[in-house]
Amino acid sequence: MIEVSAFRWVPPFARGHVRDFRVRWALEEAGMPYRSRLIDFAEKEQDAYLNWQPFGQVPAIHEDGLALFESGAIVLHIAEKSPALMPSDEAGRLRMTAWMFAALNSVEPPVQNLGELDFFTSDESVKAARRPVVVEAVNRRLASLARWLGDRDYLEDRFTAADLLMTTVLRDLGHTDLVETHGRLADYRRRCEARPAFGRAMADHLADFQEPVPA
Numbered sequence: 001m002i003e004v005s006a007f008r009w010v011p012p013f014a015r016g017h018v019r020d021f022r023v024r025w026a027l028e029e030a031g032m033p034y035r036s037r038l039i040d041f042a043e044k045e046q047d048a049y050l051n052w053q054p055f056g057q058v059p060a061i062h063e064d065g066l067a068l069f070e071s072g073a074i075v076l077h078i079a080e081k082s083p084a085l086m087p088s089d090e091a092g093r094l095r096m097t098a099w100m101f102a103a104l105n106s107v108e109p110p111v112q113n114l115g116e117l118d119f120f121t122s123d124e125s126v127k128a129a130r131r132p133v134v135v136e137a138v139n140r141r142l143a144s145l146a147r148w149l150g151d152r153d154y155l156e157d158r159f160t161a162a163d164l165l166m167t168t169v170l171r172d173l174g175h176t177d178l179v180e181t182h183g184r185l186a187d188y189r190r191r192c193e194a195r196p197a198f199g200r201a202m203a204d205h206l207a208d209f210q211e212p213v214p215a
């Protein structure tokens with residue numbers, strides 16, 4: 001059975017956003033059973049884990065002797081096994097791949113910059129100075145995405161692994177109203193989040209968190 005690494009504990013604001021969720025969602029869409037392998041922050045820095053995920057991050061998977069890391073690579077691997085996530089024609093597969101890279105390489109970086117500023121920057125003067133520029137960069141990407149989506153339900157003509165990744169990226173703006181101000185994007189995100197596989201994956205992702213072990 002596929003094993004997916006995930007954190008045993010993260011602060012409440014991060015729950016529902018840790019990237020093992022992407023993999024769980026893809027596995028649920030594909031109907032592939034898995035089990036989680038919970039790790040703590042000390043374990044992620046140890047050789048055994050670094051030999052699995054070189055950067056000490058989650059997620060990583062083990063599957064029949066294969067070790068794989070990077071959420072995008074793992075989701076692509078799962079999609080290649082599942083018509084539920086990937087079109088059968090070559091052009092469709094290539095378009096899906098392009099949008100997967102777009103989610104992780106064009107949209108996620110500015111979104112992540114904003115998250116770092118909002119959640120991990122304690123210096124209020126740095127925050128105040130940088131935030132407008134960072135928000136503007138996010139908004140540029142959201143506007144392009146909203147323009148592309150237009151009246152479409154999904155990035156292409158059906159739900160694929162690219163929509164899965166894009167939704168997880170948009171969810172990381174949930175502490176702001178930025179997605180809501182682009183109405184089509186908000187509808188798109190809600191449409192993808194309404195999928196039963198999303199709900200099952202989220203329930204399992206959240207259920208795995210435990211309270212911190214006292215030091």
Ligand SMILES: N[C@@H](CCC(=O)N[C@@H](CS)C(=O)NCC(=O)O)C(=O)O
Pocket residue numbers: 017018019020055056057058059069070071072
């Ligand atoms: N590019 C990686 C990023 C993984 C990542 O940033 N994981 C976070 C949790 S969402 C993590 O493990 N952070 C702990 C750390 O970086 O030490 C992927 O998509 O798999």
